[in-house]
Amino acid sequence: MAEALLRIEGLTKHFGGVVASDGISLAVPPGELHALIGPNGAGKTTLIGQLSGEIVPDAGRIRFEGRDITALPIYRRSALGLARSFQITSLFLDFTVLDNVALAVQAHDGHSFRFWRDAREETRLREPARAALARVGLADRSDVVVANLSHGEHRQLEIAMALATSPRMLLLDEPMAGMGPEESARMVKTLGELKQELTILLIEHDMEAVFALADRISVMVYGRVIASDFPDKIRANAEVRQAYLGERETAGGHA
Amino acid sequence: MLLFLEQCLNGLQFGLLLFLLAAGLTLVFGIMDMVNLAHGSLYMLGAYFAATFAALTGSFVLGALLALIATLLVGMAVELIALRRLYGRDHLDHVLGTFGLILFFNELVRLIWGPAGMNLGLPPSLNTFVEILPGVPYPTYRLVIIAVALLVALFLYVVVMRTRIGMLIRAGASNREMVGALGINIKLLYTFVFGLGAALAGLAGLLQAPILTVQIGMGENILIVAFVVVVIGGIGSIRGAFIAAIIVGLIDTLGRSFLPDLLRLMLSKEAAATAAPALSSMLIYLLMAIILVLRPEGLFPASGK
Amino acid sequence: MNVSLDWRNIAVIVVLAVLVALPLYVAVTGDRFMLTLFTRIIILALAAMSLNLILGYGGMMSLGHAAYLGIGGYAVGILAHDGITSGFVQWPIVIAVSALFALVVGSMCLRTRGVYFIMLTLAFAQMAYYIVAGLARYGGDDGLTIYKRSQFAGLIDLSNKVQFYYLCLAFLFGGLYLSRRLINSRFGMVIQGSRSNDRRMQAIGFPTFRYRLAGFVIAGTMCGLAGALLANHTEFVSPAMMYWTRSVDLMVMVILGGMGSLFGPLFGAIALLVFEEALSQVTEYWQIILGPLLLLVVLFARGGIAGLLTSGRHG
Numbered sequence: 001m002a003e004a005l006l007r008i009e010g011l012t013k014h015f016g017g018v019v020a021s022d023g024i025s026l027a028v029p030p031g032e033l034h035a036l037i038g039p040n041g042a043g044k045t046t047l048i049g050q051l052s053g054e055i056v057p058d059a060g061r062i063r064f065e066g067r068d069i070t071a072l073p074i075y076r077r078s079a080l081g082l083a084r085s086f087q088i089t090s091l092f093l094d095f096t097v098l099d100n101v102a103l104a105v106q107a108h109d110g111h112s113f114r115f116w117r118d119a120r121e122e123t124r125l126r127e128p129a130r131a132a133l134a135r136v137g138l139a140d141r142s143d144v145v146v147a148n149l150s151h152g153e154h155r156q157l158e159i160a161m162a163l164a165t166s167p168r169m170l171l172l173d174e175p176m177a178g179m180g181p182e183e184s185a186r187m188v189k190t191l192g193e194l195k196q197e198l199t200i201l202l203i204e205h206d207m208e209a210v211f212a213l214a215d216r217i218s219v220m221v222y223g224r225v226i227a228s229d230f231p232d233k234i235r236a237n238a239e240v241r242q243a244y245l246g247e248r249e250t251a252g253g254h255a
Numbered sequence: 256m257l258l259f260l261e262q263c264l265n266g267l268q269f270g271l272l273l274f275l276l277a278a279g280l281t282l283v284f285g286i287m288d289m290v291n292l293a294h295g296s297l298y299m300l301g302a303y304f305a306a307t308f309a310a311l312t313g314s315f316v317l318g319a320l321l322a323l324i325a326t327l328l329v330g331m332a333v334e335l336i337a338l339r340r341l342y343g344r345d346h347l348d349h350v351l352g353t354f355g356l357i358l359f360f361n362e363l364v365r366l367i368w369g370p371a372g373m374n375l376g377l378p379p380s381l382n383t384f385v386e387i388l389p390g391v392p393y394p395t396y397r398l399v400i401i402a403v404a405l406l407v408a409l410f411l412y413v414v415v416m417r418t419r420i421g422m423l424i425r426a427g428a429s430n431r432e433m434v435g436a437l438g439i440n441i442k443l444l445y446t447f448v449f450g451l452g453a454a455l456a457g458l459a460g461l462l463q464a465p466i467l468t469v470q471i472g473m474g475e476n477i478l479i480v481a482f483v484v485v486v487i488g489g490i491g492s493i494r495g496a497f498i499a500a501i502i503v504g505l506i507d508t509l510g511r512s513f514l515p516d517l518l519r520l521m522l523s524k525e526a527a528a529t530a531a532p533a534l535s536s537m538l539i540y541l542l543m544a545i546i547l548v549l550r551p552e553g554l555f556p557a558s559g560k
Numbered sequence: 561m562n563v564s565l566d567w568r569n570i571a572v573i574v575v576l577a578v579l580v581a582l583p584l585y586v587a588v589t590g591d592r593f594m595l596t597l598f599t600r601i602i603i604l605a606l607a608a609m610s611l612n613l614i615l616g617y618g619g620m621m622s623l624g625h626a627a628y629l630g631i632g633g634y635a636v637g638i639l640a641h642d643g644i645t646s647g648f649v650q651w652p653i654v655i656a657v658s659a660l661f662a663l664v665v666g667s668m669c670l671r672t673r674g675v676y677f678i679m680l681t682l683a684f685a686q687m688a689y690y691i692v693a694g695l696a697r698y699g700g701d702d703g704l705t706i707y708k709r710s711q712f713a714g715l716i717d718l719s720n721k722v723q724f725y726y727l728c729l730a731f732l733f734g735g736l737y738l739s740r741r742l743i744n745s746r747f748g749m750v751i752q753g754s755r756s757n758d759r760r761m762q763a764i765g766f767p768t769f770r771y772r773l774a775g776f777v778i779a780g781t782m783c784g785l786a787g788a789l790l791a792n793h794t795e796f797v798s799p800a801m802m803y804w805t806r807s808v809d810l811m812v813m814v815i816l817g818g819m820g821s822l823f824g825p826l827f828g829a830i831a832l833l834v835f836e837e838a839l840s841q842v843t844e845y846w847q848i849i850l851g852p853l854l855l856l857v858v859l860f861a862r863g864g865i866a867g868l869l870t871s872g873r874h875g
Binding site: 292340351352355359360366479531533537543548 | 623672683684693845846850852855862
Binding site for chain 1: 741757765
């Protein structure tokens with residue numbers, strides 16, 4: 001196997017008595033769309049938090065392009081090309097759509113100690129931002145104040161902002177949460193296009209989307225990765241069926 | 256050495272007074288998430304009420320009791336009329352709105368009592384000295400303040416730790432939504448807590464009245480010191496406020512009395528005389544800055560936040 | 561930015577025109593008091609504008625901003641007291657000292673959030689207050705009289721009331737222009753983004769601390785200059801000008817005018833000081849009206865004057 005773009009070794013995190021990450025090891029090679037599934041509370045978001053730098057692990061290492069980033073601050077990871085989207089929409093609500101994405105472009109265009117020129121008139125910020133919006137299908141909404149967007153549009157904007165940082169790898173935390181079927185379908189299409197160029201770690205509950213998109217799938221339960229394999233193998237894995245897919249069916253049966 | 260003992264008692268007494276102020280402040284802060292600058296006004300009102308009622312009734316104790324009740328009522332009225340509309344707003348709104356209340360109360364006091372300050376004389380029975388050690392007299396009234404404040408602290412401890420209302424207060428300080436979800440009449444609880452805090456501030460003011468001149472603006476300075484206590488102790492924590500108040504009271508008092516001599520050992524006489532007053536006034540703010548840098552949530556962060 | 565003729569723009573144009581023409585009115589009527597009042601308004605508007613940069617645009621709720629008024633004022637006062645009256649020496653020192661103070665205070669306070677930030681900025685302002693109150697050589701609690709205004713080698717005479725007024729106005733206009741450039745620049749976008757969602761700013765790759773700190777220093781320096789003007793205006797400095805209630809006054813101006821709006825602090829300063837002046841003509845106890853009025857503004861007119869003008873435009 002080629003050298004992994006993202007390699008996690010023995011990542012461990014406790015919150016009080018709860019083990020949120022229990023010695024997680026995982027490798028994502030360049031170009032792969034790796035999906036992370038598991039029941040709620042399995043520790044998926046905690047894992048993303050440690051990868052993006054918001055949560056400091058108790059033990060273990062995170063390597064990105066072979067470089068140890070375990071102790072790097074959030075903004076430095078972003079500068080290396082690791083971009084995340086948030087499960088709970090986290091945008092600049094009082095800015096316009098275009099301003100949101102332009103800020104993400106600006107974050108990766110040198111320092112921002114520039115006090116004089118009107119940032120809204122800089123084409124080198126606005127053009128890439130428009131391009132990112134076009135890729136997620138929000139081009140015609142660029143002048144709308146974000147607070148006025150629909151939920152589905154917020155999710156698309158999340159992706160556009162991650163894209164605008166010209167990342168090498170995307171960490172997507174439930175990009176389809178709360179979306180209707182039509183919006184989901186569009187998101188699957190967008191992600192399908194993105195995976196041609198980017199390495200993606202995707203957390204998602206929508207199994208249809210996961211199995212349609214993923215090159216490989218890891219299953220997390222109680223803070224541990226219990227299986228990590230190709231989609232077909234995961235589907236066939238007895239342990240996974242029992243621990244996760246089975247539970248999902250039961251849950252579905254009650255609903 | 257004897258001076259040191261005396262100053263320690265003074266520091267303890269000041270610290271306990273600060274606790275009376277800080278207790279209400281920290282509860283309102285912790286439970287309603289409200290920055291209440293007008294807390295100092297209630298302290299001032301307590302002192303004015305006490306001076307007035309004591310003069311009217313001719314009895315210090317009766318005057319103090321009436322003042323306590325009056326501050327409680329004013330506090331609850333302020334909460335009902337104005338402050339409850341500010342819950343849930345951001346802190347900036349709290350600062351401005353309650354600053355408006357400060358202006359209002361200062362001017363109201365000037366209108367009613369006039370711009371000159373008042374004095375509240377001590378009854379002869381309290382205006383005496385007790386020998387705390389052979390040959391060391393100490394003002395009886397200061398010991399009374401210490402005793403009263405300790406009793407109140409004990410009372411608060413019992414209320415907060417042993418009663419149903421106290422349980423709600425503690426729950427509210429760490430998790431507001433949960434108390435709401437319990438179906439408790441939150442509004443009533445808030446008014447009660449606010450009134451309790453107001454009464455404590457008034458108590459601090461009336462206890463302080465015989466020692467200081469009762470004057471307009473007396474609340475503004477001590478309010479900030481009380482905030483320092485609240486922040487050092489950890490917002491919402493009564494226990495933290497108690498310990499922080501005593502620390503702040505001791506450091507401030509001991510700093511003022513001994514820092515000049517200490518500095519004189521290190522600096523020239525002239526330099527020490529210049530630096531000492533500024534430095535001793537700054538001590539508690541320095542303390543707060545250091546504590547916040549080391550422990551950003553104060554010494555005893557209210558649990559669950 | 562499109563300049564359309566809505567209520568807000570009309571109000572801005574009228575106010576600026578009145579400010580420019582005021583000395584003419586004073587020359588005609590001989591009403592010197594108006595000149596004094598408006599000089600003070602303009603200086604405090606400059607201070608409020610500097611606070612608006614960090615409070616309105618940056619979301620940094622500093623409760624110690626008056627400290628910079630005092631620091632700028634005392635830099636002028638202390639130098640003048642020791643015989644250094646040249647503005648070419650005084651004013652660079654004002655800038656250096658207030659920037660340095662803001663750098664030290666900001667680098668500590670900006671590590672905290674929310675109430676803790678409020679309280680820490682307050683604590684540092686109180687420390688500054690006690691330092692100047694302890695300067696027995698420079699008047700201590702009683703303050704310090706400035707016998708000679710800053711000298712600028714005959715280029716401009718600060719003792720001439722009209723010249724001084726226009727100097728202050730020039731500073732205000734300069735400050736307004738600077739703020740506008742700043743707010744719309746890349747730097748301004750970072751500051752505002754950090755107010756809106758600091759967590760996300762870091763996630764997309766901004767080391768926000770250093771930008772917020774830079775904003776804090778710029779605002780402090782601007783307010784220090786306002787302090788230098790104020791000291792020249794009143795020819796007196798005292799610890800009272802940096803007491804915590806003065807910091808709240810500046811906040812009141814910002815909120816009254818409309819937070820995060822360019823001209824808001826100017827509107828706020830005019831409204832507050834003119835209103836104070838008018839009320840004090842009516843009654844000695846004018847604060848008994850001002851206090852509840854503030855509460856009402858907080859409760860019912862959150863956008864301040866700028867907000868009222870904007871909503872007026874929509875109907």
